[in-house]
Amino acid sequence: MVEYNEFLWLAQSPDSEERGQAAYMAASAYLNHHGPADEHAALYAVLFRFLEDPSVKVRAALAYGLLHSAEAPRPIIMALLQDSGVIARAVLQYSPVLIDADMMPVVRQGEADLLIAISQRQKLSTRLVDALIGREHRQMTLKLLARTDLSIGAACLDRLVTAHGADAQMRGALLRRQDLPAGARLLLVQQAMEAMRGARIVKGAVAPERLNRLLRDSVDTAISAIGEREAINPGTGYAAELIASDRLNMRVLxxxxxxxxxxxxANCVAELSQSPRDKVFSVLEAGSRGTINALLVRCGMGPAMRELVIRLIGHARATDLADDAAARHLVVSTLTEGLIAEYGGVIPEELEEAFAYLSEQNVALARKAAEGVMSAFAQEAGERRMVALDWDEQVA
Incomplete structure (x- = not known):
């Protein structure tokens, strides 16, 4: 406990270190005061005296005493915000007294060190985050994107994707955001695919045609995977956006x-047929063949394509295609062989694109299935060894 006379001696000391001690004690006493109102008022006045001290050490000690308290006097905090750089940065980073309106002028016109101090606050509103990102400070933007506790506006994220999607580091930071709009996420995936296509190590390792197939298949998977995640929130309009931009074709479906x-x-079919989403779900899940056919007619599909899609829907009802690669291979093989048998090897023009897609998938899924079989065989075989051949037999 410090006596009043000792405090007075410290407050009037020619040594800035001792006056700083007094300033910190005054700030703590003000925040923890539970006595008469006149005492509290006196402590309030003392804070202003230390605020006018010529030594930055004293004003810094005062700021340190008030910095983390929501009960700190607002006029004192606002005055400290206009103080030297080290004090202003501390106030911007820590003081809970500040509101968005206090910080927005700094965000719009302040130096980079002040922006970084604000960006490190424990809590930031979406408005502040968007304004900070708008200052185009790359490292600060990357740190803000990495903070999963912050909300960033969809329009701000869209602008970042448009302006910096070609930047691999920025692209990775954006793709890790769970609140990234679906259209922006798809655009980033496509940019990543193009970057991969142009990488020398990739071009040198994979034949051009196969690389094109792999990348096209990856983009198709990204489109559908993003769409599946967005399907839980039908208000996003992702499927409608794909249709409007001509990125939803039969291959993707x-x-x-x-x-x-x-x-x-189901969302895509609902958009194409202009039918209620819930009704489309019911028809696809349990509707009759005739009902599904009528729904696909409204989507603009021809007879041969409708028949193929109906068969695929039937397989999807009976098989877990999401997690079972072997089941996908079986379904694709069945559909491919069925088309060849049905049309005697002469595939109609209407189905050429679909047949080419199924053939590509048949090869890719066969490879995956073979990998799984070999892995399972290796685990079961254990210590068994293949019979060794002598040299003459090997040559033969």
Whole structure:
């Protein structure tokens, strides 16, 4: 406990260190005061005296005493906000007294060190975060994107994707955001695919045609996977956006079903047929063949394509296509062989794109299935060894 006379001696000391001690004690006494109102008022007046001290050490000690308290006097905090850089940065980073309106002028016109101090606050509103990102400070933006506790506006994220999607580090930070709009996420995936296509190590390791197939398949998977995640929130308009931009074709629709993203498939059918989403779900889940056919007619599909999609829906009802790669391979093989048998090897023009897609998937899924079989065989074989051949037999 410090006596009043000792405090007075410290407050009047020519040594700035001792006056700083007094300033800190005064701040603590003000915040923890529970006595008469006149005492509290006197302590309030003392704080202003230390605020006018010529030594930055004293004013810094005062700020340190008030910095983390929501009960700190607002006029004192606002005065400290206009003080030297080290004090202003501390106030901007820690003081809970400040509101958005206090910090927005600093965000709009302040130096980089002040912006960084604000960006490190424990809590930031979406408005402040968007304004900070708008200052185009790359490292600060990356740190804000990495903070999962912050909310960033959809329009701000869209602007970042448009302006910096070609930047691999920025692209990775954006893709890790759970609140990234679906259209922006798809655009980033496509940019990543193009970057991969242009990478020398990739071009040198994979034949051009196969690389094109792999990347196209990856983009199709991204479209349907993003759509499946967005399907839980039908108000996002992701499927409608794909249709409006001509990115939803029959290949994507088939891929959506083959990969088990049935909720997104239903959303697409609802948009194409202009039918209620819930009704489409019911028809796809348990509707008769005639009802499904009528729904696909409204989507603009021809007879041969409708028949193929109906068969695929039947397989999807009976099989878990989302998690079972072997089941996907079986379904795709069945559909491919069925088309060849039905049309005698002469595939109609209407089905050429769909047949080409199924053939590509048949090869890719066969490879995956073979990998799984070999892995399972290796585990079961244990210590068994293949019979060794002598040299003559090997040559033969």
């Amino acid at each position: 088939l891929h959506t079903m083959v990969t088990g993203h049935v909720m997104f498939f």
